[in-house]
Amino acid sequence: MPQYRKDIILDEWVIIATERAKRPENFREERIKLDSAIYDICPFDAGNESMTPPEILKIDSSGKVSNSPDGPWLVRVVPNKFPALVHNAEPVSYKYGPYTNMDGFGIHEVVIHTPEHITNISSLEASRISIILDVYAKRIRDIKKNARIESVIIMLNQGKEAGASLEHTHSQIFGLPLIPAVLEKEIYGTAKYFKQNRRCAMCEMIEFELSQDRRVVYKNSNFIVIQPYASRNPFETWIVPLWHDPNFENIEETKIADFADCFKRVADFFHTELNEPPFNYYIHTGPLHLEDFNVNYHWNFKFIPKLSIKAGFEIATGIDICITTPEYTADFMKQSKVFN
Ligand SMILES: [Zn+2]
Ligand SMILES: [Zn+2]
Secondary structure (H helix, E strand, O other), X not given: OOXXXXXXXXXXXXXXXXXXXXXXXXXXXXXXXXXXXXXXXXXXXXXXXXXXXXXXXXXXXXXXXXXXXXXXXXXXXXXXXXXXXXXXXXXXXXXXXOEEEEEOEOEEEEEEOOOOOOOOHHHOOHHHXXXXXHHHHHHHHHHOOOOOOOEEEEEEXXXXXXXXXXXXXXXXXXXXXXXXXXXXXXXXXXXXXXXXXXXXXXXXXXXXXXXXXXXXXXXXXXXXXXXXXXXXOOOOEEEEEOOOOOOHHXXXXXXXXXXXXXXXXXXXXXXXXXXXXXXXXXXXXXXXXXXXXXXXXXXXXXEEXXXXXXXXXXXXXXXXXXXXXHXXXXXXXXXXXXXX
16 A cells, blocks of 8 residues: 655655566666567557546547547546555654654546557647646546545656656546645745735736736646746746636636646647657646645746756755756747747
8 A cells, every 4th residue: 555654854745656666676777677678459449448446537539528428539537547646545644753654545547549550749639628627626626525635737748758658648636635735835935925925926026027918938827837937847837827726626617728728738849849858747726625835925937848957956956057048948939830
């Protein structure tokens, strides 16, 4: 069973999950073998549904939720076959000497983006990306019913260097009985900003960026695409809703097409102008049951292409050194046909 262990020096949780356990010597082997890893049968392709656990949610070919186990589909959500977290555990913490640990309770699902064997999410039309984003909101609203889940993280790894183990385009949903450190820091940071300025930091940022037009790459009626002022990575790209809401899952259906419009353009930009770099994306939505706590939080979506390597200084200090200016990358992006 997976286990949370508290790093008592940093006061942060880590997950020790051995479901895909390797013997120590296999790490060496894997470095040699990874390049030649070819999957003859892809478990995410249409026709291979029995290779994954039964679905939690299925969208049929008309874009509606399907209640039938058979028939064509556009998106399937299934439990992860090798979960980093499990349902059948209690979020109870135990002491072990100076340490604290907790059984690895949580939710770990896989969102299969398409029945065709497609490896790049930018190959999907904006209307198909809308369906995926809507599935994310639907899953969070459902997971929220579980009072023991405190936060949901939805993320994608595309490309081996970004952590993908199967190339068929898919993303993952994690429901956690805790608030992870990065989200907690964002909440703490925006709460501190609010205390000092009586305004949401993200709302203030949007207003300023629109008045400057230096780092804004694209805008539609409901979203803005920006290169963040204090960028940590070359071409790190944020999609931020223009309205204030701590939680993504509250999104009205009518606004999802605008989100997908931004998403599709950013994915196309990476694909066509940057030659398909590996990347990660994630949604940060406020804690699920701490309404008072997250009042100043503003949900957001981040694309992080893997174009540079975090080196010793970044690892030792937590201070990222970004080798391009966000103003320069914003100019480059704005010139691309995908944003025009
Ligand atoms: Zn496939
Ligand atoms: Zn705001």
